[in-house]
Amino acid sequence: MxxxxxxxxxxxxxxxxxxxxxxxxxxxxxxxxxxxxxxxxxxxxQMRHYAFMVDDDLFDRAYRRLCDAGIEHWADPQMRRPGETNTGHRGRGVYFRDPAGHAIELLTRPYLPIP
CATH class of the missing domain: 3.30.720 (Signal recognition particle alu RNA binding heterodimer, srp9/1)
Structure with missing residues (x-):
């Protein structure tokens, strides 16, 4: 690293x-x-998971940078939906690994509480 x-x-x-x-x-x-x-x-x-809540405009720009750099990303933390974003919790999200291997999440809305 x-x-x-x-x-x-x-x-x-x-x-x-x-x-x-x-x-x-x-x-x-x-x-x-x-x-x-x-x-x-x-x-x-140790390797960890970090989530960053960003506004929609920054999400768009950051996601474009991830794609332009060829960084592998997923719509889900289980890494079963490669090359996608998600639309859960009334917003958007994406998962990827940073240069040190940490699991990173960008999301545009806070998670909804589980009833």
């Missing part, structure tokens, strides 16, 4: 500005103030 490549991937995908970085971390900061830190071994980090 290359921490700078991962940070650059998210900055470009989510249209974010550079953020100050320090120590073993390369940082990005989301518009709401959330700070994401990327590190390389020997920092031990």
């Amino acid at each position: 290359d921490r700078n490549e991962s940070a650059r991937f998210f900055r470009e995908l989510l249209e974010l500005s550079e953020a100050p970085s320090w120590g073993p971390f390369t940082n990005i900061q989301l518009d709401d103030g959330v700070l994401l830190q990327f590190a390389e071994p020997p920092v031990e980090i």
